[in-house]
Amino acid sequence: SQTIHQWPATLVQPVGSPLSLECTVEGTSNPNLYWYRQAAGRGLQLLFYSVGIGQISSEVPQNLSASRPQDRQFILSSKKLLLSDSGFYLCAWSPEEGNYGYTFGSGTRLTVV
Amino acid sequence: AQTVTQSQPEMSVQEAETVTLSCTYDTSESNYYLFWYKQPPSRQMILVIRQEAYKQQNATENRFSVNFQKAAKSFSLKISDSQLGDTAMYFCAFEYGNKLVFGAGTILRVKS
Numbered sequence: 557s558q559t560i561h562q563w564p565a566t567l568v569q570p571v572g573s574p575l576s577l578e579c580t581v582e583g584t585s586n587p588n589l590y591w592y593r594q595a596a597g598r599g600l601q602l603l604f605y606s607v608g609i610g611q612i613s614s615e616v617p618q619n620l621s622a623s624r625p626q627d628r629q630f631i632l633s634s635k636k637l638l639l640s641d642s643g644f645y646l647c648a649w650s651p652e653e654g655n656y657g658y659t660f661g662s663g664t665r666l667t668v669v
Numbered sequence: 670a671q672t673v674t675q676s677q678p679e680m681s682v683q684e685a686e687t688v689t690l691s692c693t694y695d696t697s698e699s700n701y702y703l704f705w706y707k708q709p710p711s712r713q714m715i716l717v718i719r720q721e722a723y724k725q726q727n728a729t730e731n732r733f734s735v736n737f738q739k740a741a742k743s744f745s746l747k748i749s750d751s752q753l754g755d756t757a758m759y760f761c762a763f764e765y766g767n768k769l770v771f772g773a774g775t776i777l778r779v780k781s
Contacts, residue, residue: 588767599773644712657704658769660714
């Protein structure tokens with residue numbers, strides 16, 4: 557069966573420090589991968605998605621970037637965090653053919669201080 | 670652009686009663702997929718139900734069912750026999766082109 561792992565669960569980082577959140581999927585090949593941010597317990601905003609290795613699409617211009625160095629690995633990064641980067645970050649995957657909804661990781665609560 | 674609107678920020682229901690959460694969406698697509706997700710206090714996103722737009726039959730999953738009105742672009746979720754464990758944030762979502770667009774969510778509180 558397929559599983560998705562996301563870490564860390566909680567992170568407190570100072571302003572101006574770098575960020576690296578990692579997400580891996582097991583039990584499937586060529587998944588579509590996604591990073592979402594949820595601010596203040598409300599709706600989810602799509603940040604990045606990837607349909608293959610090295611293929612990254614950005615939905616919202618911001619202080620973050622994403623990379624997919626391996627088929628089932630998706631990384632969210634920042635060189636210098638801002639206070640506004642605080643939030644709950646969710647990684648998700650869907651089958652290559654799509655249309656079956658996403659399976660989400662357990663999320664990372666990021667607080668920038 | 671595809672948009673999803675959930676007009677009820679918060680709702681409450683007594684245990685064992687039925688509640689309906691509203692969702693409308695806007696799209697020019699003819700074939701798409703709609704979903705309801707549940708986010709309990711643990712914040713884990715859980716898929717509740719899925720509807721294919723080209724199917725007229727409303728989807729059901731145990732106590733959860735939808736009322737899909739394609740012409741009205743409406744996709745409401747009905748929860749029957751509400752249980753305390755149904756307390757969560759519920760998100761309506763629209764999928765097109767491998768991207769999922771979410772509504773702002775409805776907080777549902779089930780009271781004993």
